[in-house]
């Protein structure tokens with residue numbers, strides 16, 4: 681018997697290389713609307729976006745707001761005057777391009793193939809539903825993963841423990857201590873998982889310092905370390 685009955689994966693930055701897809705989609709979407717792009721625009725976008733996602737995680741705003749507001753803010757900071765209707769078009773164009781990006785993290789496919797049929801697996805993501813469903817389909821991970829749970833569809837986002845409990849229920853897991861949450865975000869994956877009584881594993885590929893007051897049960901640098909932790 682394995683050490684866990686269920687593995688819950690975060691999507692972006694854990695199974696998918698979100699950064700690579702985000703960069704490509706942003707550059708192409710801005711180019712399509714004649715907005716000059718360079719590395720500093722990407723950095724600015726990322727900081728605006730992560731601030732808005734923090735508000736979303738605190739239930740202050742919803743994802744419909746985030747998807748347009750991040751571009752309204754970015755364009756305004758860049759001093760580009762665009763009609764609100766066109767800002768919405770840029771936002772939609774970006775999402776469409778992002779939906780076509782499904783770059784797997786190093787070792788993700790091998791890991792899922794290895795675990796497939798041996799342990800139940802779910803993906804739990806705060807991402808935007810249409811984007812995540814599209815990338816899920818493109819990645820082919822549906823062959824291995826039992827369920828894809830998207831906070832936008834549930835109505836609560838990580839780190840709210842309610843969405844983790846929802847995930848356990850959907851997967852028929854009655855013992856949270858037999859579930860392992862694997863994710864790259866202390867603030868959403870580890871904090872929320874722990875609050876729901878789930879065992880947590882911080883995927884920390886860059887060896888970042890943990891500046892939070894939360895201590896994950898486990899920490900890994902590579903996805904290939906996971907099978908040993910699961911006992912297989």
Ligand SMILES: [Mg+2]
Nearest residue numbers: 690692693864
């Ligand atoms: Mg993540």
